Amino acid sequence: MTLDQIELFKAFAIILGLAVAGYGYVKGHLKQRRAKSKKLLAFFMKKFQNQIFNSGQKSFRQVMQLQVQRVDIMLLTKNIALNKLLQANAPDNGCTEKIATQIEFICSQVLTDKYDLPSIVLEIGQLMTVIYDWFKDDETFKEQYPNFVKVMSTKNVHSMPKTELV
Numbered sequence: 001m002t003l004d005q006i007e008l009f010k011a012f013a014i015i016l017g018l019a020v021a022g023y024g025y026v027k028g029h030l031k032q033r034r035a036k037s038k039k040l041l042a043f044f045m046k047k048f049q050n051q052i053f054n055s056g057q058k059s060f061r062q063v064m065q066l067q068v069q070r071v072d073i074m075l076l077t078k079n080i081a082l083n084k085l086l087q088a089n090a091p092d093n094g095c096t097e098k099i100a101t102q103i104e105f106i107c108s109q110v111l112t113d114k115y116d117l118p119s120i121v122l123e124i125g126q127l128m129t130v131i132y133d134w135f136k137d138d139e140t141f142k143e144q145y146p147n148f149v150k151v152m153s154t155k156n157v158h159s160m161p162k163t164e165l166v
């Protein structure tokens with residue numbers, strides 16, 4: 001081996017080492033973002049399952065499905081204006097407003113890039129989509145929940161895989 005070949009081999013080894021280190025760093029960062037996302041979702045789910053709905057043994061998805069069905073029934077049978085659900089004395093006892101507020105908080109965290117949006121969307125994406133679709137044209141909603149609106153309109157959440165509520 002000549003001196004040029006040895007130098008070329010060293011340069012190749014250094015580049016390969018940097019590539020492996022970079023790959024490991026990116027994978028570790030993604031794993032950390034996913035772990036943070038799971039903790040954030042666990043807090044969200046526990047809060048709504050126990051404190052708001054007192055649902056006992058029902059799963060989070062069952063609880064959220066019941067809430068969506070309740071709102072749909074109220075909207076259809078009682079002719080309630082959709083924006084009434086975001087007010088303090090809402091017909092659903094403020095559940096929709098509380099859920100939207102928590103999703104707003106989650107979206108504010110997602111926008112910091114410290115959390116993994118696909119992991120969050122996999123768990124609560126259908127709920128996010130339903131609430132966003134209900135209120136996306138409402139100016140008050142856009143003002144009260146700017147991070148929610150920004151994530152839904154810019155991060156392509158509608159096309160990400162989601163777990164069905166039931």
